[in-house]
Amino acid sequence: MISAQLNERITRIGPDTPAGSVLRQYWQPAALIDELDHGARVPVNLLGERLVLVQDKGPLHLATRIASADEAPTHYPASDEIEIDPTGPTYPALQRAGAVFAYLGDGTPPPFPNFDCFRAPDSHVFAFKGLWECNWLQALEIGIDPAHASFLHRFLEDDDPEDGYGKQFRDKAGTTEIPMTKLLRDYPRPDIQVDETDYGLKITALRHMEDGRTHVRVTNQIFPEAICIPMSREMTITQWHVPVDDETCYWFTIFTSFDKPVNKELMREQRLKEHRLPDYAPLKNRENEYHYNPDEQAALTYTGMGLDINVHDQWAVEGMGAIQDRTQEHLGRSDVAIIRYRRMLRRAMDAMEQNDPETLPMQDDGAARIIGPLSNDAIGDTGDWAEASHLADLDRRAACPWDASV
Amino acid sequence: MPDQTDNQGTWVRIAASADLDIPRPVRAVTLDGHRLVLFRDDEGELGLIGRNCPHRGADLCYGRLEDNGLRCPFHGWHFDRTGQCVEQPAEPEGSKMYEQIKVPMVPVREENGEIFALVGADLAQTGQKEDAV
Numbered sequence: 001m002i003s004a005q006l007n008e009r010i011t012r013i014g015p016d017t018p019a020g021s022v023l024r025q026y027w028q029p030a031a032l033i034d035e036l037d038h039g040a041r042v043p044v045n046l047l048g049e050r051l052v053l054v055q056d057k058g059p060l061h062l063a064t065r066i067a068s069a070d071e072a073p074t075h076y077p078a079s080d081e082i083e084i085d086p087t088g089p090t091y092p093a094l095q096r097a098g099a100v101f102a103y104l105g106d107g108t109p110p111p112f113p114n115f116d117c118f119r120a121p122d123s124h125v126f127a128f129k130g131l132w133e134c135n136w137l138q139a140l141e142i143g144i145d146p147a148h149a150s151f152l153h154r155f156l157e158d159d160d161p162e163d164g165y166g167k168q169f170r171d172k173a174g175t176t177e178i179p180m181t182k183l184l185r186d187y188p189r190p191d192i193q194v195d196e197t198d199y200g201l202k203i204t205a206l207r208h209m210e211d212g213r214t215h216v217r218v219t220n221q222i223f224p225e226a227i228c229i230p231m232s233r234e235m236t237i238t239q240w241h242v243p244v245d246d247e248t249c250y251w252f253t254i255f256t257s258f259d260k261p262v263n264k265e266l267m268r269e270q271r272l273k274e275h276r277l278p279d280y281a282p283l284k285n286r287e288n289e290y291h292y293n294p295d296e297q298a299a300l301t302y303t304g305m306g307l308d309i310n311v312h313d314q315w316a317v318e319g320m321g322a323i324q325d326r327t328q329e330h331l332g333r334s335d336v337a338i339i340r341y342r343r344m345l346r347r348a349m350d351a352m353e354q355n356d357p358e359t360l361p362m363q364d365d366g367a368a369r370i371i372g373p374l375s376n377d378a379i380g381d382t383g384d385w386a387e388a389s390h391l392a393d394l395d396r397r398a399a400c401p402w403d404a405s406v
Numbered sequence: 407m408p409d410q411t412d413n414q415g416t417w418v419r420i421a422a423s424a425d426l427d428i429p430r431p432v433r434a435v436t437l438d439g440h441r442l443v444l445f446r447d448d449e450g451e452l453g454l455i456g457r458n459c460p461h462r463g464a465d466l467c468y469g470r471l472e473d474n475g476l477r478c479p480f481h482g483w484h485f486d487r488t489g490q491c492v493e494q495p496a497e498p499e500g501s502k503m504y505e506q507i508k509v510p511m512v513p514v515r516e517e518n519g520e521i522f523a524l525v526g527a528d529l530a531q532t533g534q535k536e537d538a539v
């Protein structure tokens with residue numbers, strides 16, 4: 001439980017808020033490159049600001065657009081209806097890995113870290129986004145909570161992992177023939193270890209099996225509001241939880257393949273089937289009760305909301321309310337990474353208030369040399385799980401067609 | 407049957423018994439602005455408890471009605487009809503944390519096919535009032 005005052009402090013992101021000033025120190029995903037087809041002016045609603053991505057003869061940039069106060073958070077006017085406010089701020093923007101990133105902070109933007117998603121060639125990355133109607137922090141916190149996958153994403157039956165392309169938790173676990181869905185179900189009490197790193201947090205979830213082996217799942221918090229997690233043997237997910245405003249956010253994901261080029265047509269088709277344009281709002285949502293089906297909940301899935309794990313996460317975080325009331329929460333041992341993350345965020349907010357932005361993670365030139373992060377599933381002898389995880393990562397990187405060496 | 411006031415407070419009709427004659431007897435109830443969930447357990451008894459899981463606030467209206475109580479789909483925390491947490495399956499083996507966790511409960515009674523809830527001190531404790539609009 002935290003005070004109402006602290007909850008406000010760690011969640012609100014408008015200009016001149018402590019958490020907003022931390023997020024503004026980093027490049028933020030502002031649009032998908034697919035959106036550049038919208039026209040010379042593309043609406044961007046980011047960090048409580050009403051902006052427009054301008055594509056003209058000069059460098060790509062964001063400008064302030066004229067907007068009415070009662071405009072919907074995801075209002076998306078046509079290109080020729082957008083009026084630029086010449087008195088508002090402008091921000092630099094550039095294309096990386098299928099997305100447009102923008103820097104809304106003061107001073108010189110920090111370098112891009114050399115993460116796998118930024119290192120892989122265009123053929124091996126694919127970006128998509130989706131709207132969640134809640135505050136960004138609860139959206140991030142579900143991503144750094146390794147225990148929930150054993151419940152929220154539980155499948156009461158296992159599908160054939162061969163049919164799992166482009167889907168989370170549908171591959172086999174590590175080098176075994178065990179479907180991930182079964183492993184998560186059979187071992188619901190992971191032992192969670194959290195290590196602070198130069199990019200954020202390394203989160204290791206250990207599921208000790210009866211046969212003397214341990215399943216090791218390494219996920220990461222990338223400061224300030226991204227995660228990097230394994231999706232399948234072939235792909236990882238790097239996902240930002242970007243505030244539109246205090247009560248609305250987008251997840252922006254870069255899928256990165258360590259093997260074959262990403263089948264972008266299939267990935268896009270799978271996801272467009274679940275979202276509407278132009279605001280990328282999910283078709284299953286609060287208004288239609290996420291297509292909740294009690295019969296399915298009894299027989300097939302833990303939530304009764306279908307097989308798409310994005311919908312499960314969306315339900316969990318939107319159900320908390322627009323901004324989760326953390327004065328009522330009771331964190332447990334499974335929330336250890338959330339507790340560590342909030343500590344980092346508070347330290348960063350304090351530093352910003354003391355005019356000390358260079359002490360935040362990844363602000364100096366060294367950030368460009370950060371590689372990885374290790375993000376995978378592995379299985380090894382319980383006494384030797386750390387080595388098993390390390391070797392599985394090296395194997396995947398050695399076989400990778402692009403330079404993924406560490 | 408009209409609402410009744412006694413020394414505990416006012417008993418307000420919140421549903422008909424028939425409303426719960428469904429395969430999964432769980433319903434959202436908003437009472438005096440407080441967001442609650444009403445359910446019937448395996449013993450046929452009613453529970454009326456706060457709607458948000460005391461762990462991280464997930465919406466218990468979508469809970470799994472099983473094991474004589476309501477289970478949160480987020481991490482499997484399980485609550486009986488008094489709101490007492492009886493299981494936290496993701497916490498370490500042997501953890502007793504669940505003993506300290508209780509969702510606020512509002513007294514409820516069923517008479518002549520109607521379900522009444524007490525608007526009184528317990529309801530005020532639920533602390534999950536909808537924002538006044």
